[in-house]
Amino acid sequence: MWRRQAVNGASVSIRLLTARFHPKIIMSRKLHARRIEGIDKNIWVEFTQLAAHYKPVNLGQGFPDFSPPSFIQEAFCKAVNGGVHMHQYTRGFGHPALVKILAKFFSRIVGQEIDPMEDVLVTVGAYQALYCTFQALIDEGDEVIIVEPFFDCYQPMVKMAGGTAVYVPLKPREREGSGQATSSAEWELSPEELKSKFTPRTKAIVINTPNNPLGKVYLREELQMIADLCIKHDVVCISDEVYEWLTYDGTKHVKIASLPGMWERTVTIGSAGKTFSATGWKVGWAIGSDLILKHLKIVHQNSVYHCATAAQEAVAVGFQREYDVFGTEESYFQQLPAHLNEKRLRLADCLRSIGLNPIIPQGGYFMIADISNLEVDLTDPSTKDEPYDSRFVKWLIKEKGLATIPVSAFYSPEHRENFQKYIRFCFVKEDSTLKAAEVILREWSDRK
Numbered sequence: 107m108w109r110r111q112a113v114n115g116a117s118v119s120i121r122l123l124t125a126r127f128h129p130k131i132i133m134s135r136k137l138h139a140r141r142i143e144g145i146d147k148n149i150w151v152e153f154t155q156l157a158a159h160y161k162p163v164n165l166g167q168g169f170p171d172f173s174p175p176s177f178i179q180e181a182f183c184k185a186v187n188g189g190v191h192m193h194q195y196t197r198g199f200g201h202p203a204l205v206k207i208l209a210k211f212f213s214r215i216v217g218q219e220i221d222p223m224e225d226v227l228v229t230v231g232a233y234q235a236l237y238c239t240f241q242a243l244i245d246e247g248d249e250v251i252i253v254e255p256f257f258d259c260y261q262p263m264v265k266m267a268g269g270t271a272v273y274v275p276l277k278p279r280e281r282e283g284s285g286q287a288t289s290s291a292e293w294e295l296s297p298e299e300l301k302s303k304f305t306p307r308t309k310a311i312v313i314n315t316p317n318n319p320l321g322k323v324y325l326r327e328e329l330q331m332i333a334d335l336c337i338k339h340d341v342v343c344i345s346d347e348v349y350e351w352l353t354y355d356g357t358k359h360v361k362i363a364s365l366p367g368m369w370e371r372t373v374t375i376g377s378a379g380k381t382f383s384a385t386g387w388k389v390g391w392a393i394g395s396d397l398i399l400k401h402l403k404i405v406h407q408n409s410v411y412h413c414a415t416a417a418q419e420a421v422a423v424g425f426q427r428e429y430d431v432f433g434t435e436e437s438y439f440q441q442l443p444a445h446l447n448e449k450r451l452r453l454a455d456c457l458r459s460i461g462l463n464p465i466i467p468q469g470g471y472f473m474i475a476d477i478s479n480l481e482v483d484l485t486d487p488s489t490k491d492e493p494y495d496s497r498f499v500k501w502l503i504k505e506k507g508l509a510t511i512p513v514s515a516f517y518s519p520e521h522r523e524n525f526q527k528y529i530r531f532c533f534v535k536e537d538s539t540l541k542a543a544e545v546i547l548r549e550w551s552d553r554k
Contacts, residue, residue, distance in 0.1 A: 200228030255516035321467020
């Protein structure tokens, strides 16, 4: 018996060594599915690793480095201490308290009676809401129009669903003389170009308002133009509105689902992380007609199935508070953009002072800036085949200790070349973080 075990033990060791050095002996067939080919690279994985290694001042990643409001933290603590039911499963499609207040809150904004149990799906952040939407609605051969610049997950999610992404870029309005655009409001969608993208295979269009990274907030007239095309071609609109409460200078956010004929064909994506400055909670949602949402729920129940109960309870408490104080100075939805506006203007002043041309955002977390005027020796051979802005950002992290994000990462390969002279800054940071970034930028500018 002992010798048999020893022999078996030796044979196991040999198999392990063989698997380690000759993996094809174990599996000769291709392991991965075709749907993930070509989407292995991810801008956030790459630049998060760079930030972890070089530890720069981080104006790259889009999260606040300040605490959420005290009322939402207290709600979370109360939920965690709220008894055994807060630590167990809740309703798979959304904690009852949360879907009820989301439906109540957004019914009066959309002008449509929203059924909490049928028209709302709570997800693991807006990211999973998007994934459920693409997987549920896009099939092999379907085309999805994506307005550029776009949050980078749209394209790989369309591909994984079997669809084909079709791109149409926002472009800066032409000015008289040589003046460049200075506001995201000057970046526009060509009606003629957009119309040309619709075909019999078009299943959906994806918009993001306020836009990441540009900060554009679509006008009602622009949304109406998109809505008319959706209705004409019987197309679904996927509207990513995670920054809906963050608008500046009196800019108004309009939900495309509120326009005539659009409730029935719109999926609106939202985020508690962006709403309450608690991105790590990963609570998001999709809202729309039950005729659409029932398909998203099938994907949800066969993937994550359920979201953290205590976090959903805390978000529900936060929305109930905001419902009660909506439109008053007590509302966090008014306080947060007022607070962030100061940071937005501060960053813009700093960028201008060193010779950059910032595009002032109407909404969101971010500001992009034209780096055409900066002369930098980008001779690193490891980045020679990358877009200019990507090489520049890596240089900035390694040589100056400041992290930003290349804007070309938000464009398709066919349009990327035209937009590789911009980088994205996140201004939703503590004043001390912004000050540290200012010191780096001004010291660099003084030495040039």
